[in-house]
Amino acid sequence: MQIPQIRIQSTQGRIGLTTISAKMEQQQPKADLSIQQPKAxxxxxxxxxxxxxxxxxxxxxxxxxxxxxxxxxxxxxxxxxxxxxxxxxxxxxxxxxxxxxxxxxxxxxxxxxxxxxxxxxxxxxxxxxxxxxxxxxxxxxxxxxxxxKPVIDVQQNKPILDYTPGKVQIDMLQNPNLKIDFVTIDIKV
Structure with missing residues (x-):
C-alpha cells in the first residue's frame, strides 16, 4: 500500500548584530569669578x-x-x-x-x-x-x-556636552529556508 508523506526541511535564519557604543564627553569650564574689596x-x-x-x-x-x-x-x-x-x-x-x-x-x-x-x-x-x-x-x-562689603561677580559657564549616539547594525547572515516535499511510501501490510 502506498501512503503519501510530507517532508518538511527548514533552515533557521541567522542575523548578525554589530554594535557601536554611544560616546558622551563632558567638560565643565570653571566659573568666571571676580571679587573686589573696596577699602573701608x-x-x-x-x-x-x-x-x-x-x-x-x-x-x-x-x-x-x-x-x-x-x-x-x-x-x-x-x-x-x-x-x-x-x-x-x-x-x-x-x-x-x-x-x-x-x-x-x-x-x-x-x-x-x-x-x-x-x-x-x-x-x-x-x-x-x-x-x-x-x-x-x-x-x-x-x-x-x-x-x-565685597563686590562678588560670578558668571557660571554651562557644561560642554558632546554626544555621539550609538548604532546597532543588523545583517542577515543566513536567510531562513523552508523546503516541503511530497513523497509516497510503500508499506507492506
Whole structure:
C-alpha cells in the first residue's frame, strides 16, 4: 500500500548584530569669578592733649616774681607795716600817757624801736611742695569706620556636552529556508 508523506526541511535564519557604543564627553569650564574689596572708610579725629604747668608759686618761692606781683606784695607789706606801726605808736603813746603808774617807758621804747625782730626759722624747702601746678587733659581720639562689603561677580559657564549616539547594525547572515516535499511510501501490510 502506498501512503503519501510530507517532508518538511527548514533552515533557521541567522542575523548578525554589530554594535557601536554611544560616546558622551563632558567638560565643565570653571566659573568666571571676580571679587573686589573696596577699602573701608576710616575717619580719625584727634583732639590734642593739653599739658599746662604753672610754676608761678615755685618761682615766687625762689624770689623770681613778676613786677605786678612784687608791686602787689610790697603794697600789702607796706599797708601791714603801717598798721603795725600805728598799733605800736598807739600802744607806746598809751604807755607814755600813764607814766605816772610807774615804770620807765622811754628807755623801753628806745630799746624796742632799735632792736631787730627775732625771726623764727625752721626747716624749709624751696620751692615748697605742691607749688608747681600741673594740669593735664588727655588727648581724645574718635575713630569712625564704615566697612564696605565685597563686590562678588560670578558668571557660571554651562557644561560642554558632546554626544555621539550609538548604532546597532543588523545583517542577515543566513536567510531562513523552508523546503516541503511530497513523497509516497510503500508499506507492506
Amino acid at each position: 572708610d576710616l575717619l580719625i579725629e584727634t583732639t590734642k592733649g593739653q599739658l599746662s604747668i604753672d610754676t608761678t608759686e615755685a618761682r615766687a618761692d625762689v624770689d623770681l616774681k613778676s613786677i605786678s606781683r612784687r608791686i602787689q606784695e610790697f603794697a600789702q607789706q607796706g599797708y601791714q607795716d603801717w598798721l603795725d606801726g600805728m598799733a605800736r605808736v598807739s600802744s607806746q603813746g598809751d604807755e607814755l600817757m600813764r607814766i605816772e603808774y610807774g615804770g620807765n617807758p622811754i628807755p623801753d621804747h628806745a630799746k624796742q624801736n632799735s632792736e631787730s625782730p627775732m625771726y623764727e626759722f625752721n626747716i624749709g624747702f624751696i620751692p615748697r611742695a605742691g607749688s608747681v601746678k600741673v594740669n593735664y587733659e588727655p588727648a581724645k581720639v574718635k575713630i569712625d569706620v564704615q566697612a564696605r
